[in-house]
Amino acid sequence: MARSKPTDSTAPSGRGKAATGPGSRGRTTGGATAASAVGAAGTGKAPKAGKAPKAPKLGKDGQPKVGRLKRFGNQARMIKQAYSLTAKNDPKLPWFMLIAFVVVAGLIELVAILFGAPFLFLPIAIVLGLLAAMIVFGRRAQGSAYRQVEGQPGAAAWVLEGMRGDWRVSSGVAGTAQLDSVHRVLGRPGVILVGEGSPTRVRGLIAQEKKKIARVVGDTPIYDITVGDEEGQVPLRKLSTHVMKLPRNLSAGEVNTLGRRLAALGGARMPVPGGPLPGGRQMTVSQRQVRRR
Incomplete structure (x- = not known):
């Protein structure tokens, strides 16, 4: 009859040594302990776990890139400012823009009615009407700027x-x-x-x-x-x-x-x-x- 080997319940297993041994503890927590000590010494506060903030992306000119929404907002403000300045010197500007919008959108809708789909072409008519109004605005703004600076030095x-x-x-x-x-x-x-x-x-x-x-x-x-x-x-x-x-x-x-x-x-x-x-300013x-x- 074969005898069974006695087992020692108090002897640590190989798995336990790997988990709790002094070498393992140094490898897993030594770096974190050192970083915590440096952070605590520098700020006096417990360090927070997290990723370092990413550096902003730079464009070709070396400046930080601007988001699309912010860029769109800047362009909208510039257009608004240009419109207000042009409208002061050209009171007929809103009427010309309105006429351009109505004519282009009306023509598109007339074609849509002939094809029997007026509501289907309505978004296209609005977009093309706005485009025509912006083209008229650009031409009138350029002409107004030239009239203001014409004859002035520079x-x-x-x-x-x-x-x-x-x-x-x-x-x-x-x-x-x-x-x-x-x-x-x-x-x-x-x-x-x-x-x-x-x-x-x-x-x-x-x-x-x-x-x-x-x-x-x-x-x-x-x-x-x-x-x-x-x-x-x-x-x-x-x-x-x-x-x-x-x-x-x-x-x-x-x-x-x-x-x-x-x-x-x-x-x-x-x-x-x-x-x-600039017009109206003294030299x-x-x-x-x-x-x-």
Whole structure:
């Protein structure tokens, strides 16, 4: 008859050693104990368990990204501000927007009635009507802005700096005490010199600037434009369209190389305003001194 081996109920099992041994305790709780001690010593409070806050995501410009809702809210505020400013100078703006909405939405609904589905096309009619009203608002706002700045010093620079695309504008590279000025634009067409002010004085300024630039740019095309309503001049409201329609003669790499050359050209800027003077505001002391010279 085989004898059974006596068992010792007080002897710890291998599983118990793994769970309660000193080596296991050090591995599982040592790091947490040290972190708790550091947190308690630094703040005087018991540390809270949780993940560290994530760093905000950065955009291409190095700034934190803005959420879609916040971006939409900013755009809505900008549109509201632009509408209020335009409506002050253009009292007929709401009526033109309403007419555009009614005409476009009415035409869509008329087509829907002919097809026997007026309610089906109703959302499309509303969306297209709102789009037409916004197009009218944009055109009227642009025309109102041009009328306000037309004839003021720096108006051409204001238009050039608002163009879409890779245009490198240097405003006031040459000028006179009478606030005639020449602005330099670098882009795919080449170098563009835009003058505003008295035509007789501006022609001399453009000729001097063209001679100075020609030594640096080599065979790169140099265009000259004079802003005005006389024959051979470009009206302010058509300036951006005229510049963007010029032929593309340079590649992006050539534009960058040419930009570095022009930056090395240097030269002090003339005391010409970088943008139009706001209507109804008085000039500063320095601007009045320039006018008197």
